[in-house]
Amino acid sequence: MSDTPNVVTGDLEAPTTEAPAEAESTSSETADRKREVHDMWVAGTEEPAWMRSYTDEGAQEILAAEDESAPELTRGTVVEDDFIFDDVADDDELQILNMGPQHPSTHGVLRLHLELDGETIRRVKPIIGYLHTGMEKTAETLTYMQGSTNVTRMDYLSPMHMELAFSLAVESLLGVEIPERGQAIRVLLTELNRVSSHLVWCATQGTDLGAVSMLIFGLRDREYILQFFEKVTGLRMNHNFIRPGGVAADLPDGWEEDIEAILQKVPQGVSEYEELFNGNPIFRDRTMGVGVITPEECKALGVSGPIARASGINWDLRKAFPYSGIDKYDFDVPVGKHGDVWDRYLVRMEEIKQSLGIVKQVLETIPGGDYRTTDRKVTPPPRKRIDESMEALIHHFKLFTSGFKVPAGESYAAVESPRGELGMYVVSDGREKPWRLHARTPSFNHVQALPTMMTDSLVADIVATIASADPVLGDVDR
């Protein structure tokens, strides 16, 4: 705990964290006040409105002073002796426990090999590969048009982000420009997807800690978003809707009302969860100070997304490397400071609200025009044109039989998925199919960070930590 920073600056260009010593030395009155009130501090703003408006149930009040003074031992997981593994002469003294791959709390098929010393975890080895689907290999046999069908099935909780990353990588090789409306639709769908993914996280985190009704609540609110997705894309999951060149179709009639309904229902649900969680002593005891990871460890292990932000790294690709015109919208990046499960909960809850804010802005500002590029070498012509124009017919036929060729080269595009930095690396040799596709998936790095979070904590904290890392095994194994 002592390595975690107290204050995080809002400087996006240099996503560094201040060392605790420096933070302590800035003892001006304002700094002190900030530390008291802003345990979770949104980057880039002095004192954001959402924080001020929260007077009774707000995150900042819950985390204030009281937790600072709480003895860490009462939080349950701080082990007094700092164990050095070599000390154990005899391996027989450690109990070996296998967890998974078929276990309800490992979020799919993660397997953990645990070495326990009584109640204390001394060593953790994640074993992956139980969902290895060979998707990167399959991608080499699919054309760029078909490619998003494949990648969308990697991280099945955020299919839109997978498609977007793939499309951005291919588009940067093609050099096509996406019209404003297409970009706005992309932002709308990905941000809604972030909300739905965080809702599933909420559901599973609650269930894993024994609050089984959270499973019902979280999935209930997610269903509103899935219904919207089904209306737009035709599928509830694995949409294949964002494609190289734009999106597959325009938004359906009446989408504005649907979004308004979502903007009304989901925040209601979220405030319900906060009511259930924030003051809940069991939830607080089981999450505060549990599964701690420091900013330095995050950087060393490639951890990104809400986990890194919860430990105080002010890093969000939407701000650092904006894509699809997301920089046009006004939103804040929540940053925690303890790097424990509780801070991850706060960060994700705030991200839901910020994403809904972006959705609202898209609803208000969405421009008219085309939803995909008019470059007919990349996107098919409108159905009507096929009856009228021979050229359109040929384009249509070529696109759906052999696909389009992509100039030789390589590109990497990354988006901020609900889990963290999600990147697609595409190598083209000038044909219709990628020569190589590699996905840099956030969950992979987060599973790699699990031993760091868990070592020397208690057995009971395993599920809380896994759930807070929110790994999607399809994302890990691909």
Add this chain to the structure above:
Amino acid sequence: MAHRSGPSGFLLTTYDAAINWTRTRSMWAATFGLACCAIEMMATGAAHNDLARFGMEVFRASPRQADLMIVAGRVSQKMAPVLRQVYDQMSEPKWVISMGACASTGGMFNNYALVQGVDEVVPVDVYVPGCPPGPQSLIHGILTLQDKVMSGEIVR
């Protein structure tokens, strides 16, 4: 039941029908969520679709307490032995639903990594098509299985 004539036939059919009825009304599923389909399986159990209407909301983590295995998702070569072991640990009578294109046929992933259909590993009673099958499809699959058990088509 009452119009059955022979005394032996009378006894046997009623007994079977009663047993089958109880079996279909308390069919507890083992959680065997693997991939995308598992999320839809969770959604089926949750508020909007409410699997509890069919007496099946109890998903058991332990295979010993489960009657039905819903294989939800793609089965990799590495997972196949685990799947078989979990199936073997389930006590009779037991049924298997293969949920989704991947579990049924390998789906769109015809490659080195996936088992091309879970029926290569365990016997499957009902296949649910779709990628992923929506909650309604899964419920239809479950009802089909209940019908099959009721009608005595599947004898265990």
